[in-house]
Amino acid sequence: MTNSKENPIIVVGGGIGGLATALGLAQSGKNVKVLEQAPEFGEIGAGIQLAANATNVLRRLGVMDKISEVAVFPKRLVLMDAFTGEELSALDIGSVYQERYGAPYVVLHRSDLQQSLIDACVDHPNIELVNNQQITTIEEAGEKVEVYNANGEAHVGEAVIGADGLWSKTRKIFSDDQPVCSEYVAYRGAIPMEEITNVANLDDVIMWIGPNMHVVQYPVRRGELYNQVVVFKSYQYRKEIEHTFDWGTPEEMDEVFKDTCDKVQTAISYISRQKRWPMYDRNPIENWTKGNITLMGDAAHPMLQYLAQGACQALEDAGYLADMVKKHENYSEAFEAYQQERQPRTAYVQTSARNWGEIIHSTEPITTLLRDTILSKRTEQDFSFIDQYHGYNKVSPVEVRN
Known part of the structure; x- marks a missing residue:
């Protein structure tokens, strides 16, 4: 490995996973260049949940103290019946949880998490962040890898890590598969706390569930904002209109939730209706590594959000990948060792997320009765x-990394 600023590891994608990967590699002594297609580094969306398998990695990367300044540490995860308003089950995620898994469960705004990682990357001398990079081609050239953007400009490095998300261009090296539409859509938003009324316990992460739909609520940004996510399966969906706005509409949302309890009705009344997110994942693939090229995060294993594990799995990837690069003498060996550990793990979580979605959204009376x-x-x-999800911790112990 002849790593240098002129011959860096190139990370394609500057989201949460890509930045965490860059930081982990830089702290292991590597020079890293991050290529992001957007004009500036940033994160859209609203809240994010991070279980201990993610916060253990963030602690190892040295950013948990900053994240803790803006995060909320909820006391419970609670499942509620969206129609009756009754509590179905709860999980203590306070001190007992932290003792069990070695790190806390936190909720925060995605932009706050992103900014913490950006600041850490900007402060690290081994990391270069480059914007406006729409990557079109990645080619192996002997012992180097060449990455070309839409303007024909080349970035040359000794290895490439594809962290370019669900619609990854890097993934095309390994598979010609397409994202799988779940037929569900999500509406998201965060409301100033002083504007909300008729909500459940503000110390909890609440998930209201019902047939083919759910609503998630929790505070973020030191409790200043209240995050809400409304999810439902569209009865208007058809394959031929998948990439249009003719399904999963606000009007359909109102119809799906019209008979829910008053607290859910209040949540629907607050939700922003200007943008909806169709929910996709992909089928697991057995290989995402070739020579000095590999994938991580949603580029490798995009999953549905029902276990709140998408970002957590990306952070697991980032920690383990940095350790393997530090351990092995060449990238091919490091990436193979990384994949050998991470592919079975993430394939299981991808499949589990789909299964839990079926359980949460059950429309069958017998299944619902058994679940409850x-x-x-x-x-x-x-x-x-x-x-099996939150208890995973395969990254090396915390150490001083500069």
């Missing part, structure tokens, strides 16, 4: 459902 009966018999400190 099982949930009602567990205690708030029964972590058996989440151990």
Whole structure:
């Protein structure tokens, strides 16, 4: 490995996963160039949930102190019936959770998480951030890799990590598959806390569930904003209109939620209706590594949001990938070792997210009764459902990294 500022590791994509990867690699002594297609680094959307498997990595990267200044540390995760308004089950994510997994569960605004990572990358001398880079081609050239943007300009490095998300161009090196539309859409937004009324406990992350729909609510940004996500399956969806705005409309949202309880009705009344997010994932692929090129995050394993594990899995990738690059003598070996650990893990979480979506959104009375009966018999400190997700911690111990 002849890593230098003139021959860096190139990270394609400057989202949460790409920036965390760059930071981990730089802290391991590597020079890194991050190529982002947007005019500036930033994050749209609203809130994000980070379980211990993610915050353990952020702690290792040295950014948890800054994140803690703007995050909220909720006391419980709560499932509620969207129609009856009754609590179905809850999980204690306070001190017992942190002792069990070694790190806290936090919720925060995506832009706050993104900014914390940007600031850490800007402060690190080994990282170069480059905007306005719409990448079109990636080619291996002997021991180097060449990355071309839409203007024909080339970036040359010794390795490439594709962190370019759900619609990844880098993924095309490994697969010609397409994102899979779930037929669900999400509406998101964060409201100033002083403007909200008729909400559930502000110390909790609340998920209201019902047939083919749910609503998630929790405070962010030191409790100054209240984040809401409204999700439902569109009965208007058809394959031929998938890439139009003719399905998952605000009018359809009103129809789906019209008989829900008053707190859910209030949530719907507050939600921004200007933009909706169609929900996609992809089927797992067995290989995302070739020589000095690999994928991470949503470029490798995009998943539905029902386990709140998309960003968490990307952060797991970032930590483990940095460790493998530090451990091995060449990128091919490092990337293969990274994939050997991460591909089975992420494929399982991808599939589990789909399965939990079916359980949460059940339309069958027998399935719903079985679900609610099982949930009602567990205690708030029964972590058996989440151990396999939140309890993963394969990154190296915390060390001083500059």
